[in-house]
Each structure stands twice: as structure tokens, then as C-alpha cells.
Amino acid sequence: MIPRRYDDKANDLWTTFNVTQENVIRGGLRGMLLDEQGRRVRRVSTRAVNGIDQDIKLNKALWVLSQKMAQLKAIKDAP
Template identity: 45%
Template sequence: MRALPLEHGEEIAFATAALALRFGERALEEGGHAPAPVTAEQLIEAHRPEDIRHDLWTTFQRVQENVIQGGQPGRAPSGRHLRTQPVRSIDRGVSLNRALWMLAEEMRKLKS
């Protein structure tokens, strides 16, 4: 996965799918009832200099960290400022990690 470079649009596509996994598909619909509090751009944001690479592995790691650990500034549907919460449920964390891994595997197959 480290050998597979991703373009910015591919990173955004990966993060958008992760948003649907974390916050539900309705969060992606325009005019949905519960929009995601963060954007795909925020999920691919690097927090350390060593994470500023554009390959599938690093993108997967950044998105996984941002989805599971939370802490990104966002907005509630009411418009108030908030920070995303970490995933505290072990079952939810495991299922999110599995789904993100499957997403990365499928991206790898597409890029190969």
C-alpha cells in the first residue's frame, strides 16, 4: 500500500467513504437530516510531519486516526461549534477498523 500513490481526489474519495461509515450515509446527502460534523478534507489532514505522504497506507492511517480518535473541529446541525468525539465502544471501533481496512484493500485492487 505504501507503493501506491494516491491523487488528492482519490484521498478525498477514501475519506468520503469513511465519513459514511462513521456518521452514516445520510450525512453525505445534501439536505440530509444529520450532516456529518466534519469534511473529508479534515479526515485526510496530517497531524505529524511523517504523515504528509500521499500513498494509500499513509492515507488509510490518517483517516483511521481521525475517525477513531476524534477531536476535529466541526459544526452540529444547529450550527454550534463542536469537536468530534472518539469512538469509545470496542465493538464500534473494531467494526470501523474492519470496514476501513476493506475499503483500503478495495482501493488497492483498483489501483493495481
């Protein structure tokens, strides 16, 4: 994920979580739509999340994901 602000260029889990959250909620992420053979069909862009229910659901999912990543990192870094 590309940070939207200069101060968000840190390489820790918390900053990565915040950048991901902001990019997903605000939308505007770009990608390519591929067909069954893997050929590019068209460019696509995500839309912003505007509904409160969707916002809460997405934030909960991101939080669970970040907790799992922290656990995996702790296991990897353990002696």
C-alpha cells in the same frame, strides 16, 4: 485528511489509511451542518470512538475500504 504528525505527510495508500484511521478513531474532525437548501446551519465536530466493539467494527470497515481502493488503483494503473 490532515495528518496529526509531520511524518504522516506521505502520499501513499498505507499512510493515507493510517491518517484516516487515527483521525476517525480520535475524533475532532470538523465540518458544517447544512439545511435542505444547502445553507450552513452550524459547525459540528466528531467525537472519539471509545467502545471496543465500535473500534473493531470501524477498523474492519476501513480495511475493506482500503482494499477496494488498492484494487481500483491497480486496475487504473494496468496497461
